[in-house]
Amino acid sequence: MSTLRLDQAQRVxxxxxxxxxxxxxxxxxxxxxAVVNVSGSAFTYKMEVRETDTAxxxxxxxxxxxxxxxxxxxxxxTVTVSxxxxxxxxxxxxxxxxxxxxxxxxxxxxxxxxxxxINEDVTVP
Numbered sequence: 373m374s375t376l377r378l379d380q381a382q383r384v385x386x387x388x389x390x391x392x393x394x395x396x397x398x399x400x401x402x403x404x405x406a407v408v409n410v411s412g413s414a415f416t417y418k419m420e421v422r423e424t425d426t427a428x429x430x431x432x433x434x435x436x437x438x439x440x441x442x443x444x445x446x447x448x449x450t451v452t453v454s455x456x457x458x459x460x461x462x463x464x465x466x467x468x469x470x471x472x473x474x475x476x477x478x479x480x481x482x483x484x485x486x487x488x489x490i491n492e493d494v495t496v497p
Contacts, residue, residue, distance in 0.1 A: 379482075380481065381469070382483065382485075383484075383485060383486045384484050384485075385486040385487045385489070386468065386486065386487070386488045386489065387491065388488075388489070388491070389458075389490070389491045389492075389493050390458055390459060390461060390462075390463045390491065391458055391459040391493040391495065392455055392458055392493065393453070393454060393458065394451075394452060394458055395450065395451070395452050396452075397448065397449070397451075398410075398451070399447055399448060400448075400449055400483075401447060407446055407447035409443075410443035410444065410445075410448070410472075411444055411445050412441075414443070414445075414474065415443060415472045415473060415474055415475060416475065417434070417441040417443075417449075417451075417470065417471065417472055417473070418439075418471045418473075419432075419434055419439040419441075419451060419468060419469070419471070420433055420434060420468060420469065421461075421466045421468045421488045422468070423466055423467075424467060425467050431461055432453060432457065432461060432468075437454070437457050438453060438457060439452070439453055440452050440453070451470070462490070463490045463493075465488075466487070466488040466489075467485070467486070467487055467488060468485065468486065468487075469482050469484065469485040469486075470482065470484040470485070471483070
């Protein structure tokens with residue numbers, strides 16, 4: 373029996389610290405190793421952190437006060453969250469995923485998923 377694998381998402385577990393600026397830099401390449409244009413003219417992005425995969429509310433949403441994305445034509449995608457937003461989040465173990473939507477045809481694909489551990493911090497802004 374053969375299996376057709378349409379789920380190309382990669383599991384990447386994230387550990388970060390409450391109150392620190394969150395910054396994740398990804399170098400995106402296709403299956404042939406070629407750089408992918410990840411600029412805003414090529415893709416839009418959503419990333420959410422939730423208590424569980426079935427929770428209705430978000431701990432950190434994609435928004436002006438949540439995840440912010442900056443992509444380049446040379447394949448570098450930077451995902452940030454301000455220290456102020458990270459200070460307002462409780463430490464704990466959560467889940468997340470990162471979805472990309474191709475602008476040209478609205479094709480949606482989850483690129484990353486996994487656990488999102490926020491460690492407590494003593495000094496919080």
